[in-house]
Amino acid sequence: MNGNQDGRTDAAVAHLPAAGLVGDAAGTFGGAHKTEDGERPFAEPVLEWFGLVARELPWRRPEAGPWAVLVSEVMLQQTPVNRVLPVYEAWLARWPDPAALAAEPSGEAVRMWGRLGYPRRALRLHQAATAIVERHGGAVPDNLDDLLALPGIGTYTARAVTAFAFRQRQPVIDVNVRRLVARAIEGRAEGPVAVSRKDLALVEDLLPADAETAARASAAFMELGALVCVARAPRCAGCPVRERCAWLLAGSPPADGPARKPQGYAGTDRQVRGRLLAVLREADGPVHATLLDAAWDEPIQRDRALRGLLDDGLAVVLSPGVFALPGDAQAG
DNA sequence: CATGCGTGGGC
DNA sequence: TGCCCAAGCAT
Numbered sequence: 501m502n503g504n505q506d507g508r509t510d511a512a513v514a515h516l517p518a519a520g521l522v523g524d525a526a527g528t529f530g531g532a533h534k535t536e537d538g539e540r541p542f543a544e545p546v547l548e549w550f551g552l553v554a555r556e557l558p559w560r561r562p563e564a565g566p567w568a569v570l571v572s573e574v575m576l577q578q579t580p581v582n583r584v585l586p587v588y589e590a591w592l593a594r595w596p597d598p599a600a601l602a603a604e605p606s607g608e609a610v611r612m613w614g615r616l617g618y619p620r621r622a623l624r625l626h627q628a629a630t631a632i633v634e635r636h637g638g639a640v641p642d643n644l645d646d647l648l649a650l651p652g653i654g655t656y657t658a659r660a661v662t663a664f665a666f667r668q669r670q671p672v673i674d675v676n677v678r679r680l681v682a683r684a685i686e687g688r689a690e691g692p693v694a695v696s697r698k699d700l701a702l703v704e705d706l707l708p709a710d711a712e713t714a715a716r717a718s719a720a721f722m723e724l725g726a727l728v729c730v731a732r733a734p735r736c737a738g739c740p741v742r743e744r745c746a747w748l749l750a751g752s753p754p755a756d757g758p759a760r761k762p763q764g765y766a767g768t769d770r771q772v773r774g775r776l777l778a779v780l781r782e783a784d785g786p787v788h789a790t791l792l793d794a795a796w797d798e799p800i801q802r803d804r805a806l807r808g809l810l811d812d813g814l815a816v817v818l819s820p821g822v823f824a825l826p827g828d829a830q831a832g
Numbered sequence: 833c834a835t836g837c838g839t840g841g842g843c
Numbered sequence: 844t845g846c847c848c849a850a851g852c853a854t
Contacts, residue, residue, distance in 0.1 A: 572850085573850065573851095574851090575850090576849085576850040576851090577849090577850065577851045577852075578837090578838085578839095578848095578849055578850085578851055578852090579838085579839080579840095579849065579850085580839095580840080580841075580848090580849050580850090581849090581850080582841090583839080583840075583841090583849090584850090615838080615839060615840080616838080616839075617837085617838030617839040617840085617849095618837055618838055618839085618851085618852090619837090619838075620837070620838095620852090620853090621837095621851090621852085624852085624853095651852095651853095652851090652852065652853090653852085654851060654852050654853080655851090655852095656850070656851060656852090657850085657851075657852085660850070672850090674850045674851080675848095675849075675850075675851085676849095676850070677850095693833090693834095694833080722850060725850090726849090726850075730848095731847080731848065731849090732842090732843080732847075732848075733843090760847090761834090761835095762846080762847085763846090763847075763848080765838075765839080768836090768837095769836085769837090770836075770837055770838060770839095771838080771839095773837080773838080774837095774838050774839070777838090808836095808837095812837090
């Protein structure tokens with residue numbers, strides 16, 4: 501219950517002309533999403549919708565502490581929810597706090613990471629756990645600056661932890677929120693690539709004043725972007741703010757800017773690195789170079805990829821021609 | 833600011 | 844079938 505659903509009529513919010521929100525000048529948005537008595541006519545319908553359809557995700561449970569939230573946020577960087585779920589559960593079962601993870605070799609984190617992708621995230625999460633033990637007595641810090649100082653934690657993740665773990669009123673902008681705001685508020689098909697200070701101010705203006713409700717609203721915005729205001733084919737019919745969506749009211753104009761650069765994967769060093777690391781991950785201990793050779797035909801690219809893994813600390817050389825995940829040395 | 837960095841599912 | 848996309852970060 502977030503209060504004041506009663507008595508809030510459509511007329512009470514309809515006086516906000518969506519067209520008036522399609523602006524450019526700084527300050528156009530200031531206060532535009534707050535009525536005189538402090539209500540947030542954008543957040544409220546989204547919160548109501550969230551209460552009805554929100555997915556039950558383990559990191560949203562009350563018993564999920566800051567460490568669990570941090571782990572989930574790092575895993576969710578560029579990786580879909582469904583693939584994260586099983587690894588998240590296994591990870592926290594084995595390492596229920598930062599100290600438990602920090603006590604093991606980083607290679608174990610890389611192995612547990614499995615096929616989530618971008619395995620350097622596992623390495624950085626291990627480094628973050630170590631730093632949390634050393635600098636913060638094993639407790640995940642509750643402020644932006646300390647979080648940002650941890651490896652693998654950037655503006656999104658730091659804000660997500662303060663909001664979702666510590667229930668602070670902080671704007672949280674991920675790709676979903678960026679797209680939602682670009683459409684609903686700015687009337688454009690997609691937002692700019694980088695998060696600007698103005699974006700933060702705009703999103704903060706959408707947040708209810710109460711910290712707990714604001715944290716919930718941040719989750720609700722992300723959920724709306726993930727489930728309804730999706731990139732490809734948005735399901736506007738089920739959107740709680742469709743009546744005031746600037747983009748919809750403008751006739752859903754297509755993206756104006758240049759098309760995004762194609763991602764490309766087949767045949768790249770990334771793919772080769774993935775192949776090689778999969779071999780190391782699935783082995784119990786050190787592996788001989790011949791096993792890695794079998795993972796990719798082209799030797800120049802294979803060597804370059806392997807060197808990259810070594811440089812990044814994702815793999816180590818035990819002896820000439822013998823490789824392993826960091827920490828697998830003792831096992832062999 | 834552009835680029836590199838994994839992986840797999842959906843359309 | 845390819846192509847697009849997914850709760851970003853570091854350099």
